[in-house]
Amino acid sequence: MKPAPFAYHVPNTIDEALAILGNDPDGSRLLAGGQSLVPMLNLRLANFDNLIDINHISGLDHIRIESDSLVIGALTRQYDVAHNDDVRNRLPVLSNALAHIAHTAISNRGTIVGSLCHADPAAELPAVLTAVGGELVVQSAAGTRTIRANDFFNSSFTTAINPNEVATEVRFDLAGGTSGWSFEEVARRHGDFALVGVVIQMTLEKNAISDVRIVVFGVAATPQRITDAEKRLIGQTLNDATLDQAVADVAAALSPPDDIHATAQYRRHVAGVLVRRGLLRALEDANSSA
Amino acid sequence: MINPLSLSVNGVPYTAAIEPHRTLLSVLREEFGITGPKEGCDDSECGACMVLIDGEPTNACCYLALQAEDREITTIEGISDSPVGSRIQARMLEDGGIQCGFCTPGIVVMATALLSSNPNPNEEEIRNALAGNLCRCTGYQKIVAAVSKAAGDLE
Ligand SMILES: Cc1cc2nc3c(=O)[nH]c(=O)nc-3n(C[C@H](O)[C@H](O)[C@H](O)COP(=O)(O)OP(=O)(O)OC[C@H]3O[C@@H](n4cnc5c(N)ncnc54)[C@H](O)[C@@H]3O)c2cc1C
Ligand code: FES
Ligand code: FES
Numbered sequence: 001m002k003p004a005p006f007a008y009h010v011p012n013t014i015d016e017a018l019a020i021l022g023n024d025p026d027g028s029r030l031l032a033g034g035q036s037l038v039p040m041l042n043l044r045l046a047n048f049d050n051l052i053d054i055n056h057i058s059g060l061d062h063i064r065i066e067s068d069s070l071v072i073g074a075l076t077r078q079y080d081v082a083h084n085d086d087v088r089n090r091l092p093v094l095s096n097a098l099a100h101i102a103h104t105a106i107s108n109r110g111t112i113v114g115s116l117c118h119a120d121p122a123a124e125l126p127a128v129l130t131a132v133g134g135e136l137v138v139q140s141a142a143g144t145r146t147i148r149a150n151d152f153f154n155s156s157f158t159t160a161i162n163p164n165e166v167a168t169e170v171r172f173d174l175a176g177g178t179s180g181w182s183f184e185e186v187a188r189r190h191g192d193f194a195l196v197g198v199v200i201q202m203t204l205e206k207n208a209i210s211d212v213r214i215v216v217f218g219v220a221a222t223p224q225r226i227t228d229a230e231k232r233l234i235g236q237t238l239n240d241a242t243l244d245q246a247v248a249d250v251a252a253a254l255s256p257p258d259d260i261h262a263t264a265q266y267r268r269h270v271a272g273v274l275v276r277r278g279l280l281r282a283l284e285d286a287n288s289s290a
Numbered sequence: 291m292i293n294p295l296s297l298s299v300n301g302v303p304y305t306a307a308i309e310p311h312r313t314l315l316s317v318l319r320e321e322f323g324i325t326g327p328k329e330g331c332d333d334s335e336c337g338a339c340m341v342l343i344d345g346e347p348t349n350a351c352c353y354l355a356l357q358a359e360d361r362e363i364t365t366i367e368g369i370s371d372s373p374v375g376s377r378i379q380a381r382m383l384e385d386g387g388i389q390c391g392f393c394t395p396g397i398v399v400m401a402t403a404l405l406s407s408n409p410n411p412n413e414e415e416i417r418n419a420l421a422g423n424l425c426r427c428t429g430y431q432k433i434v435a436a437v438s439k440a441a442g443d444l445e
Contacts (some may be wrong), residue, residue, distance in 0.1 A: 002311065002313065002316075003311040003313075005291070005309060005310070005311050006310055006311060007291050007310060008293060008310035008354070008356050010292075010356075010359075010437045031354075031357075032352070034352055034353060034357075036335055038313070038334070038351075038352040038353065038354065039333035039334055039352055040333075041311065042313070042332045042333055042352070043332075043333060051310065051354075053354075054358065055357065055358075072417060103337075103418060103422025104347055104400070104403075104418075104421075105347040105348055105349050105400070105422050105423060106334055106349070106422060107330055107335070107339060108346045108348060108354070109348060109352075190421065191421055191422070210317060236392070289341065
């Protein structure tokens, strides 16, 4: 099948892009790496009158450490982030997650911010942002605002960005203190979207858990935090009893989909196994950072 | 709506007047008659359409032709003139890395990009690089071996 017709715009500045977008917000789409949007066009799953190619806007391609954030521009490619030493040293969970995403020809084009804005429920990066915390910086003709990770993913393929806004960068929080992470995923083949995945971010104080975020993805419309388990683990250490309770909380919190890829029961079971493994790995990582 | 396009393919300048929804793959094949890149899936899954855009491997089916304005595209037709590309082609033939040949242009493009940046890859690096290139015939063993031997030949 071939895409339906549209007009193509190539702004050189963000203001130009926002002006074009402002003329017809609901009938326009932004093109970043195109690795989700162009397949959808080819399948006629996307339809709009105006395509705004943001790839020629300068000032949107950067990877920066700013005090307690890792900042990544809207045009920075997944491949470049995956191979960046600052990212590997300061936010290794992101490098690790990127190794699970697609293949070279796709990550050469695909962006971090594009994946977040696309908000596929089986995608890795929305789960990473939810677990480590952070925010999207978005701009419209009216000005700039930030959207915290917890408020960003509304539903599958739906975010809190308005049709007249462009995301200019993402800022991942960098944890201080004695903290650790883990990333676990089960997929059909390496590079595929997850059947089930888990991202955990943990902080320790005096050998007990003082903060933990447990995010499961591929099981619901958005990355899902297991808040019951998170709350119960505060002040605890990991042992058979606390791990069993966390796995029970995971099973109780999830009602995953049944589809051609996996049954709901399988997904729920695997989520529990991955959370148990992930908690132990995050603890080990935190201890080795101490 | 029709937009003008000018770009370079394998060192030769081309121009066209095309609709914005045309992909680079469809313009290469249907407007310019450059049919080395193949259409396997049209959604960036298989790698049969792979070309180099300013040296970077990209699936031409998921890249709009207008995005290629002023860029340098290299297809399998251009790569076969390069020492690295022609060595990989020879090894693919000699070592049985080809059966029906549909995936081969994309595989040779990707392998050429790999050996250009990493002249001596190990098996895992070769398999990683080729992970986005699907082959329904060979079972991959012979492709991986051919790329590895081509790297050895070029040393
Ligand atoms: C074969 C294949 C396998 C893949 N496997 C995986 C996988 O395992 N895991 C995974 O997570 N992803 C996977 N992907 C998706 C890939 O990571 C995409 O690159 C990514 O989801 C989208 O990024 P993009 O820059 O290409 O965005 P585009 O395709 O350009 O855009 C996607 C959407 O986001 C919007 N958008 C983009 N940038 C902005 C912005 N700055 N502001 C506001 N809106 C914006 C666009 O309008 C569009 O609606 C795969 C893709 C392919 C083709
Ligand atoms: S035709 Fe482009 S990746 Fe399959
Ligand atoms: S040789 Fe037939 S698809 Fe690879």
